[in-house]
Amino acid sequence: xxxxxxxxxxxxxxxxxxxxxxxxxxxxxxxxxxxxxxxxxxxxxxxxxxxxxxxxxxxxxxxxxxxxxxxxxxxxxxxxxxxxxxxxxxxxxxxxxxxxxxxxxxxxxxxxxxxxxxxxxxxxxxxxxxxxxxxxxxxxxxxxxxxxxxxxxxxxxxxxxxxxxxxxxxxxxxxxxxxxxxxxxxxxxxxxxxxxxxxxxxxxxxxxxxxxxxxxxxxxxxxxxxxxxxxxxxxxxxxxxxxxxxxxxxxxxxxxxxxxxxxxxxxxxxxxxxxxxxxxxxxxxxxxxxxxxxx
Amino acid sequence: xxxxxxxxxxxxxxxxxxxxxxxxxxxxxxxxxxxxxxxxxxxxxxxxxxxxxxxxxxxxxxxxxxxxxxxxxxxxxxxxxxxxxxxxxxxxxxxxxxxxxxxxxxxxxxxxxxxxxxxxxxxxxxxxxxxxxxx
Numbered sequence: 521x522x523x524x525x526x527x528x529x530x531x532x533x534x535x536x537x538x539x540x541x542x543x544x545x546x547x548x549x550x551x552x553x554x555x556x557x558x559x560x561x562x563x564x565x566x567x568x569x570x571x572x573x574x575x576x577x578x579x580x581x582x583x584x585x586x587x588x589x590x591x592x593x594x595x596x597x598x599x600x601x602x603x604x605x606x607x608x609x610x611x612x613x614x615x616x617x618x619x620x621x622x623x624x625x626x627x628x629x630x631x632x633x634x635x636x637x638x639x640x641x642x643x644x645x646x647x648x649x650x651x652x653x654x655x656x657x658x659x660x661x662x663x664x665x666x667x668x669x670x671x672x673x674x675x676x677x678x679x680x681x682x683x684x685x686x687x688x689x690x691x692x693x694x695x696x697x698x699x700x701x702x703x704x705x706x707x708x709x710x711x712x713x714x715x716x717x718x719x720x721x722x723x724x725x726x727x728x729x730x731x732x733x734x735x736x737x738x739x740x741x742x743x744x745x746x747x748x749x750x751x752x753x754x755x756x757x758x759x760x761x762x763x764x765x766x767x768x769x770x771x772x773x774x775x776x777x778x779x780x781x782x783x784x785x786x787x788x789x790x791x792x793x794x795x796x797x798x799x800x801x802x803x804x805x806x807x808x809x810x811x812x813x814x815x
Numbered sequence: 816x817x818x819x820x821x822x823x824x825x826x827x828x829x830x831x832x833x834x835x836x837x838x839x840x841x842x843x844x845x846x847x848x849x850x851x852x853x854x855x856x857x858x859x860x861x862x863x864x865x866x867x868x869x870x871x872x873x874x875x876x877x878x879x880x881x882x883x884x885x886x887x888x889x890x891x892x893x894x895x896x897x898x899x900x901x902x903x904x905x906x907x908x909x910x911x912x913x914x915x916x917x918x919x920x921x922x923x924x925x926x927x928x929x930x931x932x933x934x935x936x937x938x939x940x941x942x943x944x945x946x947x948x949x950x
Contacts, residue, residue, distance in 0.1 A: 537833035566920040567893045567950045570855040577849070603829065606838045613841030616848055634922030636855050636891065639848070 536595065539742050544593035544614050544653040546741040549733055550810055551652025551659075552615075553803045556622050556645055557705045559713070565640035573643045577612070580647045584608045587654035594657075595742055608654070615650030616642055625725055627717045659743060659810075690812050694766045697811020698773035698804035705803055706777035715795040726798050730770070730805040735763045737809040766812065770804035771797055777804075863894035863949065865919055867942045870926070873935050882929045884914075884942050891921035894947040901929040905938030913945075 531539065555561050568576070588611060589604040620642050623629045629638045705711065718726075737743065739759045775797045778784045784793040830838075870885035882901065888894055897916040902909060912929045919925060929942070 533831035534833045537831065537837060540834075541837065563893075563918055563950075566918070570852050573852045574849070574856075577852070606830070606834075609845055610837055610841040613844040616844060632924070634920065635851065637920040637923060639852055639855070640920075643848070643852070 539740065540594045541614065542736050543595070543656050543741040543743065544611065545618055546733070546737040546743070547593055547654075547656025547659055548615055548618055548649040548652040549737070549806050551655055552619070552645070552649035553701065553806050554705060555648045556619070556626065557708070557710045557714070557803065559708075559710050561644055562623075562628055562641050565642070565644035566637045568640045568644065570636070570639075573640055576643055576647060580612060580615075580650050581608055584611050584650050584654040587651070587658075591655075591657040593653050611653040612646065612650045614653055615646035619645040619649050622729075625722065625729060626714050627722065628714075656741075656743075690762065690766070691769060693811035693814065694769045694808035695773050695811075697807040697809070697814075698770045699777065699807070700811065701807025702770075702774060702800055702804040703777055706774070706783065706800055707781040711778070711783065711796050711800050715792070715799045718795060718799070723795055723798050726802055727767075730798075730802045731763055731767055733802075734767060734770075734805045734809040735759065737806065738763070738812055743813050762812075766808050767801070767805050770808040771801045773808070774800040774804040858891075860892070861890040861921075863888055863892040863919075863921065863947065864890040865894045865897045865916075865944045865947050867899045867944050869940065869942055875934070878932065880931045880934055882931065882935055882940065882942075884927050884929060886916050886919065886925045886927060886944070888919040888921055888923050893918065893920045893950050895919075895950050897947040898945045899927060899942065900945045901940065901942045903931050903933060903935050903938050903940050905933055908933075908938075919947075 565573075585604055585608045588607040589599070589601065592604070592607050593611065594607065620629065620638075623638075623641055623645065629641060775784065775793075778793075778796055778800060784796055865886060865888045867884050867886045869882060871883040873883075874881050884899065884901065886897060886899055888897075895918055897919050899914045899916065901912045901914075903911075910931055910933060912931070914927045914929065916925045916927065
């Protein structure tokens with residue numbers, strides 16, 4: 521059972537609902553982003569018969585229902601089967617909508633995509649995403665209680681030194697988290713394939729989406745350490761500056777990974793290299809955000 | 816079971832109006848997706864039928880002529896490894912190029928370009944699909 525979230529329990533119902541939905545989407549992103557960058561999953565969806573798509577949707581519901589019965593994505597998890605069923609409908613629908621949005625960002629679906637093709641891609645990709653939503657309360661919960669007490673103990677320490685230490689810890693956690701999530705995406709053809717099909721405007725949307733998702737995971741989703749992170753006084757640790765600085769670190773990590781796998785280097789036009797880095801920067805930023813939650 | 820039933824009796828009190836709105840919108844989304852998939856099951860399923868055609872103006876860059884070609888799968892099934900061939904005949908000379916489209920799902924359109932070092936306007940250009948695989 522998830523520990524009751526006393527920090528968010530006092531929010532008005534509509535604000536609480538927004539936080540629950542943001543937490544759900546964040547969980548989905550953490551769990552589902554690697555498969556969103558996998559060509560084979562797009563193709564499995566495109567070639568699947570409609571009857572198979574219904575089967576996949578039905579199979580998805582089972583683990584999502586069980587996870588919602590035990591924890592789910594709500595700060596105050598409902599424990600009855602009836603409530604778990606309702607949360608399951610929400611998790612699957614949220615998965616479908618958010619996957620459609622990300623696939624549109626990746627230009628794997630657009631308004632010209634045949635209906636059957638688009639439905640197949642969205643249904644297949646929404647499976648890990650919906651499971652991630654139902655797993656949201658499982659993710660990174662460790663620090664919620666431990667982190668709060670750590671914060672109290674730190675009151676006696678030297679503020680400046682503590683801020684520097686915390687900043688350094690965040691830098692390390694961001695880079696490690698970025699590598700953890702994006703390292704197995706970096707050597708694949710998908711990064712270049714996605715980047716090649718993106719108009720410049722959508723590249724800016726990648727930057728905006730990376731920043732927004734990273735901010736939501738760390739500061740709005742109600743995962744572990746959120747209150748502590750809001751209160752931190754590190755050099756770069758105000759929410760907006762931390763989000764931007766961490767995104768730049770994630771981009772640097774993405775560039776390093778692409779260089780490591782010889783996807784960028786000598787002879788590569790800078791504009792192409794930049795687009796690869798920004799495309800890989802999305803999963804790297806999500807990984808970096810997850811990394812900062814565990815420090 | 817009886818505990819569950821008792822709990823279920825309190826559901827309407829436990830779920831806030833905001834949660835009911837989320838649930839209602841989610842239910843509509845899920846119903847629409849299931850209806851769209853079900854609608855695909857009753858439609859006629861046509862086999863893959865990829866075809867190629869010149870689409871747009873030929874452009875010249877540094878003496879090379881770039882011919883835009885659109886490959887369309889008019890069927891519902893997916894075609895893999897679609898082989899597209901372009902043949903340019905100028906007098907007795909025949910120039911040939913080929914392209915492969917990895918994956919073409921039902922109804923999908925892919926753009927490819929052929930490059931010739933002779934102007935296609937001075938001869939006869941034919942583009943066609945020579946073969947494809949089924950996944």
